[in-house]
Amino acid sequence: MDAEITLHVDGRERTFTVDTRTTLLDALRDRLGNTSPKKGCDHGQCGACTVLVEGRRINSCLALAVAHDGATLTTAAGLADETDLHPMQRAFLDQDGFQCGYCTPGQICSAVGMLQEANAGHPSAVSTGDGPTGTPLNDEEIRERMSGNLCRCGAYVNIVAAINQAQQAAPQVRQES
Template identity: 70%
Template sequence: MDAEITLRVDGAARRLTLDTRTTLLDALRERLGVTSPKKGCDHGQCGACTVLIGGRRVLSCLSLAIAQDGAEVTTAEGLADDGELHPVQRAFLEHDGFQCGYCTPGQICSAVGMLDEAGQGWPSHVTPDMSTRPALTRAEIAERMSGNLCRCAAYDGIVGAIEEAAR
């Protein structure tokens, strides 16, 4: 069965008709040509497909597109502002937070969402004091980013980039 939906992707309203079983990832990549979210595992285990919906991290391979009708979807492509890289994007470049680059868009979207979560005071599993805003130590960043895997093991650069962006 097909349905017509509207997604606001990286600031532009996009209307499309698709099978109700279509994932958000497939709608973005195959129907709208937005290729920064990657299909890594297609099971929600690697984070390569991470996008932001309303500023929150979402694994787009696990979300049905129809469930996001009307949503504001931001991909790594949409983080730049008028040609100016987002601070997390700049930090990834400066800290070599990538090697092959396949996971990088998902890592960047996840980092942006994670920094917002931490800024709002959300604790993680390793947050020592739940009553105060968590300090973004390397352990805290690693825990919060643990859903995003990098096959090249560029984690040192990724964590360093996020530390810089947090400052």
Template identity: 65%
Template sequence: MDAQVTLTVDGTRHQLPVDTRTTLLDLMRERLGNTSPKKGCDHGQCGACTVLLDGQRQLPCLALAVAHDGAEIVTADGLAPAGELHPVQQAFLDADAFQCGYCTPGQVCSAVGVIEEAGRGWPSHATADVTAELSPEQALTHDEVAERMSGNLCRCAAYVNIVPAVQQAAGVQA
């Protein structure tokens, strides 16, 4: 059964019929030709497909397109529509925070989400006192960033450079 869905992906509005079983990831990759989010595990375990869905990091492999009618999605490609790199993208380059690059778009989107969450003072599982007000410096220590980014796997093990890249993009001293 098809349903009509309207989505804005990287600033472009799309209105199209979709099978109600279609995931956001498959819609973006197969129907819209947006291959920035990668299909890794297709089970929500690797984070390669991470995007910003209505401003928050999400795994589109686990989201049905019909459940997000009207949503705004930003992929790593859409973070810098004017052609200049987003600060997180630049930090990943500066810190050499990737190897093969397959997980990088998901890592970058997750990092943007992490920085925004930390800016709101959201605690993580690594936060010692979840009731305390957190400054960005407290919310983005090495352990905090590592925990917050733990849903994004890298088979090449570029983690040693990913954490400093996130801290650099946030303007936090490592």
């Protein structure tokens, strides 16, 4: 069964018809031609499909497109402005935070969303005390908060270094929504 939906993707409004079974990931990749989010496991276990919806990171493979009618999405392809890479993208390049690159768009979206959560005072399973938790996060916090993004190449050490660089360079990584 079909439904007409509108998505605001990386600053562009797109209205189109989808089968109600279509995930947000498949809508982005197959219908809108945005192949930045990747299909890794397609079951919410690897994080390669991570995008920001209303500024919050989610697994786009476990979201139905029709349930997100009207939503504003940012993919890794939409993080940069016209002249500069996003500080997180720059940091992944500077720190060599990838090998094959397949998980990278998901890692970058997740990292951007993750730092916003930390800036908003959200705790993690390794946070101590019950006060607000801000940035900069230590390496243990970064690893725990990024545990939903797997990298089969094992580039984790440099991914942590990249996120560290990004949070130092821009303590308040700019809002994406």
